[in-house]
Amino acid sequence: MTDVVELPPATRQFPIVDAVAPAERLAMFRILTAVFALAYLVIRLPVFLQLGDRSNGFEGVGLAALLDAPVPSAVIDATVAVTLLAGLGSIIGWRFRIVGPLFAFGMLALGSYRGSWGQLLHFENLMVLYLLIVALAPSADAWSLDSRRRRDGDRLSVESTAYGWPLALASLVLVITYVIAGVAKLRYGGLEWVFGDTLRNHVAYSAARLDLLGGSPAPFAGWGVRTEWIWPWVAAAAILIELSAPAALFGGRIRTAWVVAAWLMHIGILVFMLIGFPYPLFLVAFAPLYRIERLWTDRPSWLQRPDRQLEA
Amino acid sequence: MDRPARILITIGVVAALLAPVMLDRDSFPLSTYPMYSRARGDAVVFSTAQAVDTGGVTSALTLGVIGDSDDPLIVAGELRDAIREDRAPERCGEIARRAADWSGLPADAVAIEVVSERHDVVAQVEGQPSVIDRTVHASCEVRR
Numbered sequence: 251m252t253d254v255v256e257l258p259p260a261t262r263q264f265p266i267v268d269a270v271a272p273a274e275r276l277a278m279f280r281i282l283t284a285v286f287a288l289a290y291l292v293i294r295l296p297v298f299l300q301l302g303d304r305s306n307g308f309e310g311v312g313l314a315a316l317l318d319a320p321v322p323s324a325v326i327d328a329t330v331a332v333t334l335l336a337g338l339g340s341i342i343g344w345r346f347r348i349v350g351p352l353f354a355f356g357m358l359a360l361g362s363y364r365g366s367w368g369q370l371l372h373f374e375n376l377m378v379l380y381l382l383i384v385a386l387a388p389s390a391d392a393w394s395l396d397s398r399r400r401r402d403g404d405r406l407s408v409e410s411t412a413y414g415w416p417l418a419l420a421s422l423v424l425v426i427t428y429v430i431a432g433v434a435k436l437r438y439g440g441l442e443w444v445f446g447d448t449l450r451n452h453v454a455y456s457a458a459r460l461d462l463l464g465g466s467p468a469p470f471a472g473w474g475v476r477t478e479w480i481w482p483w484v485a486a487a488a489i490l491i492e493l494s495a496p497a498a499l500f501g502g503r504i505r506t507a508w509v510v511a512a513w514l515m516h517i518g519i520l521v522f523m524l525i526g527f528p529y530p531l532f533l534v535a536f537a538p539l540y541r542i543e544r545l546w547t548d549r550p551s552w553l554q555r556p557d558r559q560l561e562a
Numbered sequence: 563m564d565r566p567a568r569i570l571i572t573i574g575v576v577a578a579l580l581a582p583v584m585l586d587r588d589s590f591p592l593s594t595y596p597m598y599s600r601a602r603g604d605a606v607v608f609s610t611a612q613a614v615d616t617g618g619v620t621s622a623l624t625l626g627v628i629g630d631s632d633d634p635l636i637v638a639g640e641l642r643d644a645i646r647e648d649r650a651p652e653r654c655g656e657i658a659r660r661a662a663d664w665s666g667l668p669a670d671a672v673a674i675e676v677v678s679e680r681h682d683v684v685a686q687v688e689g690q691p692s693v694i695d696r697t698v699h700a701s702c703e704v705r706r
Contacts, residue, residue, distance in 0.1 A: 267568040307643045312590035365590045369639030375591040415568050419575060426579045431595035438599040451602040454683035462610045463634055464624035475687045
């Protein structure tokens with residue numbers, strides 16, 4: 251059980267380190283991030299299992315940088331199996347202090363290993379970073395088998411930095427990753443990225459690549475490439491959205507306006523380039539910015555148990 | 563966790579996130595997020611594999627046949643690496659074996675070619691002739 255210590259108001263000076271939240275909010279974050287990551291692992295299971303058959307072109311990144319050569323397929327199979335089980339344990343909050351870190355490090359290891367064959371897939375980064383934060387926080391102090399076993403749920407209704415700070419830290423990670431992406435476009439692409447044909451050419455490139463590899467190009471790629479004038483506006487908007495991500499930390503309407511803009515940007519990437527960033531598209535990326543415990547506490551009456559309705 | 567520890571960890575996390583940017587080194591899960599950030603012209607070299615019939619006419623394969631994956635980033639990246647590391651003949655053989663089991667392979671296809679093609683991507687998307695030049699890295703027979 252995590253000690254729940256309320257700070258005197260006078261000491262609350264920094265919005266990130268002194269952020270407070272109820273245990274249920276962090277618990278919902280645990281559930282959302284674990285459900286998403288586990289579903290992702292299950293859906294992509296063939297890809298991860300095939301990693302064990304590879305032998306050429308290995309160049310370790312991330313955690314896999316510790317390896318000099320590919321590992322035997324049995325190691326991959328075992329890592330996948332343990333990660334799957336740990337993912338289930340994380341969702342239900344069973345022995346979370348063990349299974350939480352196991353799941354996070356399992357996903358980190360699998361993501362690192364998959365990225366060690368010449369192609370880094372950046373949409374897994376935030377998913378793993380969130381899992382690491384959740385794993386190292388008291389994320390199973392509510393809505394978990396662990397908390398049921400302890401029967402101490404009543405103590406947890408008080409808000410605490412123990413639950414608020416990890417969520418604020420995840421929010422900070424979110425906005426920094428977007429800012430880095432925006433900076434990268436100006437750093438590597440320069441003003442040409444905004445005012446030139448770069449973005450239009452990227453859209454055409456994605457469509458041509460899919461066509462030449464036997465896939466189906468994005469539905470709006472052809473129209474987009476022909477509508478040349480929109481691209482400087484779209485490019486400027488994309489960079490503005492990415493660089494303005496810290497505004498989301500202010501909360502309220504500014505946060506929601508940024509989230510809507512970022513989500514629409516990802517929808518645009520999907521329909522013009524057929525590149526899906528599932529974490530933001532399914533809104534899990536933006537979860538730490540909101541009072542997400544309300545997804546359950548404010549659920550519709552038809553989702554509530556009959557005995558609770560009677561009690562009310 | 564007390565406040566100084568939270569401050570230290572927060573600073574450490576921010577520093578870790580910014581380190582790849584400072585070092586200009588992409589990794590996982592800490593990254594420079596360089597995807598689609600480089601300036602790109604309209605002439606681009608693609609690595610792909612194609613079926614070739616007896617008359618030398620080429621036709622497209624599928625992501626699964628070329629790279630045993632449904633992810634174009636992985637398929638393209640691995641084929642590009644195979645060509646760069648002189649493993650194109652080996653990869654060609656793997657593709658030919660998968661192609662032989664593929665129901666969509668044209669009846670008169672006799673070979674697989676692993677190629678690099680330079681395309682005008684805008685012309686390609688608009689359905690106009692787009693191949694600027696073509697290099698065959700490996701060719702191998704399809705045994706049905």
